[in-house]
Amino acid sequence: VIEKFQLMHENAQLQHQMDYQDANYEKTVHSFKNIKRIIHDTHQQFLYIDECIKRNELAEASEHIKITLNKIEGAYQRVNTGNLVIDALVTNSLNIGQANGIKVDTQLNLYSQKVNIERYDLCVALGNMLDNAIEASKKVKIAEDRFILIKIHSNESALFIHILNHMENEVAHLQSLKSNPDIHG
Structure with missing residues (x-):
C-alpha cells in the first residue's frame, strides 16, 4: 500500500x-x-x-x-546567450516584466552555449525561479520596487543562477504559499 x-x-x-x-x-x-x-x-x-x-x-x-x-x-528585448533554454525563458521574463511594470536587468555570461545540465531540468529549475520572482514582484505595491536581477554565468564545469527580486512582505520561513505546497518549492 x-x-x-x-x-x-x-x-x-x-x-x-x-x-x-x-x-x-x-x-x-x-x-x-x-x-x-x-x-x-x-x-x-x-x-x-x-x-x-x-x-x-x-x-x-x-x-x-x-x-x-x-x-x-x-x-x-532579446536575450542571445546561444543557449536556447536560457534565451527563451529569460526573454519571456523580460517581456512579462515589461508588460507588468517590473524592471528586469540581466547579467548573462556563459562560458559555452552548452551547459552541463539537461534541458528539461534547466527548464524546470530556471522556469520556476523566474516565475517565482515575477509572481513576487507583481505583488509589490510600490512601482519603483518592482525589480528583478537575473544573473546567469557558467564556467567549464558549472552553471550559476542568481535571481534577486523585491517582495511585498519579508518572509522568515521559506515555505510555498501556493496551493499544493508539496509540488512547489
Missing part, C-alpha cells in the same frame, strides 16, 4: 513537471512567433523606405529609419 502511494505521488509530481515543461515550450513557441511577426513588420517598413528612396525623398526615408529603429529597440 505504501509503495503504491509512493508511486502515485511520484506520478503526480512527474505529471506536474511535464505540464510545467509543456508551458515552457509554449513560451518558446510564443517567442518564435513574436520573432516572425517582427520580421514581417520590418519587411513592411523596408517597402516604405524603398519607395521613399525611389521618389528621392531621402530625408523622409532617413527619418523613418530612425523611428523604426527606435520602435524595434524599445519593443524587442
Whole structure:
C-alpha cells in the first residue's frame, strides 16, 4: 500500500513537471512567433523606405529609419546567450516584466552555449525561479520596487543562477504559499 502511494505521488509530481515543461515550450513557441511577426513588420517598413528612396525623398526615408529603429529597440528585448533554454525563458521574463511594470536587468555570461545540465531540468529549475520572482514582484505595491536581477554565468564545469527580486512582505520561513505546497518549492 505504501509503495503504491509512493508511486502515485511520484506520478503526480512527474505529471506536474511535464505540464510545467509543456508551458515552457509554449513560451518558446510564443517567442518564435513574436520573432516572425517582427520580421514581417520590418519587411513592411523596408517597402516604405524603398519607395521613399525611389521618389528621392531621402530625408523622409532617413527619418523613418530612425523611428523604426527606435520602435524595434524599445519593443524587442532579446536575450542571445546561444543557449536556447536560457534565451527563451529569460526573454519571456523580460517581456512579462515589461508588460507588468517590473524592471528586469540581466547579467548573462556563459562560458559555452552548452551547459552541463539537461534541458528539461534547466527548464524546470530556471522556469520556476523566474516565475517565482515575477509572481513576487507583481505583488509589490510600490512601482519603483518592482525589480528583478537575473544573473546567469557558467564556467567549464558549472552553471550559476542568481535571481534577486523585491517582495511585498519579508518572509522568515521559506515555505510555498501556493496551493499544493508539496509540488512547489
